[in-house]
Amino acid sequence: xxxxxxxxxxxxxxxxxxxxxxxxxxxxxNALFNEYGVNTIGIDRIIAESSVSKRTFYNYFTSKNEVxxxxxxxxxxxxxxxxxxxxxxxxxxxxAEILAIFDFLEQWFSEDDFNGCAFARGLNDFTxxxxxxxxxxxxxxxxxxxxxxxxxxxxxxxxxxIKVLFPQLLSLITGSVIVAQGLGDAKVAQLNxxxxxxxxxxx
Amino acid sequence: xxxxxxxxxxxxxxxxxxxxxxxxxxxxxNALFNEYGVNTIGIDRIIAESSVSKRTFYNYFTSKNEVxxxxxxxxxxxxxxxxxxxxxxxxxxxxAEILAIFDFLEQWFSEDDFNGCAFARGLNDFTxxxxxxxxxxxxxxxxxxxxxxxxxxxxxxxxxxIKVLFPQLLSLITGSVIVAQGLGDAKVAQLNxxxxxxxxxxx
DNA sequence: ACAAAAGTAGACGGATCTGTTTACTTTATC
DNA sequence: GATAAAGTAAACAGATCCGTCTACTTTTGT
Numbered sequence: 001x002x003x004x005x006x007x008x009x010x011x012x013x014x015x016x017x018x019x020x021x022x023x024x025x026x027x028x029x030n031a032l033f034n035e036y037g038v039n040t041i042g043i044d045r046i047i048a049e050s051s052v053s054k055r056t057f058y059n060y061f062t063s064k065n066e067v068x069x070x071x072x073x074x075x076x077x078x079x080x081x082x083x084x085x086x087x088x089x090x091x092x093x094x095x096a097e098i099l100a101i102f103d104f105l106e107q108w109f110s111e112d113d114f115n116g117c118a119f120a121r122g123l124n125d126f127t128x129x130x131x132x133x134x135x136x137x138x139x140x141x142x143x144x145x146x147x148x149x150x151x152x153x154x155x156x157x158x159x160x161x162i163k164v165l166f167p168q169l170l171s172l173i174t175g176s177v178i179v180a181q182g183l184g185d186a187k188v189a190q191l192n193x194x195x196x197x198x199x200x201x202x203x
Numbered sequence: 204x205x206x207x208x209x210x211x212x213x214x215x216x217x218x219x220x221x222x223x224x225x226x227x228x229x230x231x232x233n234a235l236f237n238e239y240g241v242n243t244i245g246i247d248r249i250i251a252e253s254s255v256s257k258r259t260f261y262n263y264f265t266s267k268n269e270v271x272x273x274x275x276x277x278x279x280x281x282x283x284x285x286x287x288x289x290x291x292x293x294x295x296x297x298x299a300e301i302l303a304i305f306d307f308l309e310q311w312f313s314e315d316d317f318n319g320c321a322f323a324r325g326l327n328d329f330t331x332x333x334x335x336x337x338x339x340x341x342x343x344x345x346x347x348x349x350x351x352x353x354x355x356x357x358x359x360x361x362x363x364x365i366k367v368l369f370p371q372l373l374s375l376i377t378g379s380v381i382v383a384q385g386l387g388d389a390k391v392a393q394l395n396x397x398x399x400x401x402x403x404x405x406x
Numbered sequence: 407a408c409a410a411a412a413g414t415a416g417a418c419g420g421a422t423c424t425g426t427t428t429a430c431t432t433t434a435t436c
Numbered sequence: 437g438a439t440a441a442a443g444t445a446a447a448c449a450g451a452t453c454c455g456t457c458t459a460c461t462t463t464t465g466t
Contacts, residue, residue, distance in 0.1 A: 019445080037327050039242045042423055053444045060423065123384055124240050124324045142385050164235055167382055167391045168398060174385075175378025179370055181326055182345050182377075188370045195371060195398060223415075245453055254416045261455065 011196045024050040029067050030074065034115055038068050039125060065134060072137040075118050079108075080144055094152040095200050098169065101149075102193035105176050109186035116181040120174060145170060156203040165199065172196055223340035225251040225263045232270050233277065237318055241271050242328060268337060275340040278321050282311075282348055295393060299357035301372065304352075308379050312389035314397050319384040323377065359406040368402065375399055 019027060028050035032041045043064050047057050061067045083104050090100045109113060122138035125131070148167055153162045172192045179188045220231060233252035235244045246267050250260050264270045286307050293303045311317060326339035328334070352372055356365045375395045382391045 036330055039328075043425080044423075054425085054446080055427085056443060059442080062425095064424070115330075120323070120381055120385075121327045123381070124319055124327070125237055125242075127318075130244060138385075162395055167386065167388065168394050170386075171375060171378030171382045171391060171395050173378070174381035175374030175376070176379040178323055178381065179324070179374045181325075183370065183373075185370065188374060190366055191371050192374050194333060195402060198401060199398060247464080257416080257455085258457085259413060262412080263453095267454070356443070 019053060021050075021052050021056050023133070025052055025057060025060060025067065026070060026074065029071055031113070033068070034113060034118065037121060037125070038071070044119040068134055069137060072118060072122065072134065076137065076141045076144065079141075079160075080148065080177060082108075083148070095203055098149065098152050098200065099193055099196055101169075101173060102176070102189045105173065105180075106186050106189035109180040109189060113188075115175045116179070117174075120177060142151050142170075145173070157202070167197060168199060208339065213276075224253075224255050224259050225314060226261065228255055228260060228270065229273060229277065232274055234316070236271070236274050236299075237316060237321065240324060240328070241274070263335060271337055272340060273327065275321060275344075279344045279347065282292065282344075283351065286310075286351070290313055297358040301352065301355050301403065302396055302399055304372075304376060305392045305399060308376065308383075309389050309392035312383040313390060317383070320377075320380045323380060329368070347375075348376070361401070371402060 001154045017107050025046060028043075029046050032046060032049065043057065045052075046067070047054050061070070074104065083101065086104045086107070087100050090096050119138045119141040122134065122141075126135035126138060149166055150162055152167055157165060172195055176192050180186055228249060229256065232244075232249050235249060246257075246260065249270070250257055264273070286304065289295035289307045289310070290300045290303050293299050305331060322341045322344040323339065325344075349369065352369055353365055356368055360368060375398055379392050379395050383389055
């Protein structure tokens with residue numbers, strides 16, 4: 001995330017009116033993209049709901065894709081900021097930190113604006129040539145999960161076992177998201193935490 | 204699926220030229236929707252690539268949404284037709300049949316046109332009012348997974364345990380899809396099969 | 407063989423979307 | 437307080453997309 005980019009965490013506590021134009025745009029875009037997806041939301045809608053003129057919009061962003069990129073960057077940054085904050089309170093080493101992911105997920109799924117994962121969406125949305133840069137943001141997000149999980153696994157298991165445990169844990173995480181979204185059931189995170197415990201039981 | 208609707212399995216073996224107009228449309232739409240998603244593909248593209256006139260298109264389908272609906276119905280029908288065929292060869296009762304899902308998944312992920320799950324996409328694509336009917340098709344698909352899995356679990360465990368095991372198994376399945384798509388790794392299905400074995404180990 | 411059905415080709419209207427531009431107003435800075 | 441920066445409002449071009457329609461040709465059934 002660039003230095004001049006506000007992050008969404010700050011924006012969440014402010015009212016739209018109190019924000020500067022650029023942050024109003026970001027906050028509105030975040031809400032709309034989150035609810036309806038980046039494809040079905042147009043620039044005009046973002047402009048109207050953020051009470052900003054079109055000229056101002058294009059003064060801060062050179063294109064729609066750039067807003068989407070900023071949206072993804074913010075999501076990525078915020079998700080891991082919150083995850084790290086959550087995990088930092090956990091005592092018990094690498095294993096406990098991995099298991100804490102699922103408590104974090106349950107919390108996330110319980111937010112009233114939870115609507116699936118923007119990056120899982122992105123796997124499907126950003127397949128065309130003109131959105132390759134956005135697809136890179138998606139890949140980055142999954143790499144961040146890789147860094148988070150593998151750095152903990154390294155303290156627990158041998159390198160060969162990471163090749164098994166990492167895809168398994170990532171499946172449990174992403175599967176939780178889909179099931180929570182599809183069945184509307186946040187508790188699935190705790191059910192999958194039990195599985196994570198069992199596959200890490202010897203460590 | 205309605206009686207006059209051809210299924211995609213039949214269409215796969217035929218060349219485009221040998222097919223009747225309606226089937227050419229379906230086959231082309233299937234390929235394009237699968238690769239680029241239903242939102243980024245327009246009617247004109249489908250018409251051009253299926254070598255059909257616009258009039259003919261609208262003679263068989265009253266709207267774009269109707270083609271998407273037919274596409275989803277075909278996918279749903281074909282997926283469970285193949286899954287049931289796969290499972291029917293398995294000896295070993297309900298548990299073995301559940302585990303066979305993951306072999307089926309690996310096979311699916313290894314297809315060269317694998318590009319994630321149309322219904323996981325649909326969870327995100329079909330949120331607007333005018334595509335409620337399409338969202339219903341998505342819900343139906345997940346209900347079919349529920350029927351498939353729960354009917355087997357009933358033979359193995361008590362009803363309360365189904366409430367735990369079903370979301371867990373569905374997470375492993377959907378998580379496999381996302382990870383296979385995101386990391387491009389079909390082998391994740393086998394890794395998750397091990398987990399499924401362990402959570403069903405006492406049955 | 408001939409009429410009806412089904413097909414092709416493609417123009418067209420109306421809507422929508424992105425991004426540019428013009429004309430004017432407010433805000434901020436020195 | 438004057439000037440420059442930043443904002444509003446909205447028209448506009450160009451592209452795309454869905455669905456309708458006209459005009460013509462091919463196929464099919466009896």
